[in-house]
Amino acid sequence: MKARILRGGAILTATFLLAACGQKEIGYQADVQPIIKQYCMECHVEGGKGHEKSGLLMTSHESLMKGTQFGPIIKPGDSLTSVMIMLVEGRADASIKMPHGKESLPKEKIDLLKKWVEQGAKNN
Numbered sequence: 001m002k003a004r005i006l007r008g009g010a011i012l013t014a015t016f017l018l019a020a021c022g023q024k025e026i027g028y029q030a031d032v033q034p035i036i037k038q039y040c041m042e043c044h045v046e047g048g049k050g051h052e053k054s055g056l057l058m059t060s061h062e063s064l065m066k067g068t069q070f071g072p073i074i075k076p077g078d079s080l081t082s083v084m085i086m087l088v089e090g091r092a093d094a095s096i097k098m099p100h101g102k103e104s105l106p107k108e109k110i111d112l113l114k115k116w117v118e119q120g121a122k123n124n
Helices: 001-024 029-037 049-054 062-066 083-089 107-118
Strands: none
Touching: 029 107, 083 107
16 A cells, blocks of 8 residues: 555656656746837837837836736736737737737747746746
8 A cells, every 4th residue: 555655656757756856947038028128129119109009018028017008918827818928829809919910829829928928937
């Protein structure tokens, strides 16, 4: 009986470690910020069209997390209802799909943003 319990615990531990290893932590500076610079910064900087229309600055983690004049665009841990993800995926109205008037982000970049939000949208 004791051996069975130990074996069960070892299986659970191995399963947990494999799951944890399979999901790389997404870093704001290493992974998210380059996407924002490439696709968002043209408009969401001081004086940019996106900043003037919405109040959203994307120049730092702090300003991104602050959101727009209408409220936050990121709900840490919840990519499904985070406005930023809805906008880049095109789940919101087509007139406000981001990046506005430009080609959509590649799926792998959207997936990276979603994972970052799901992992808590940390400033790491």
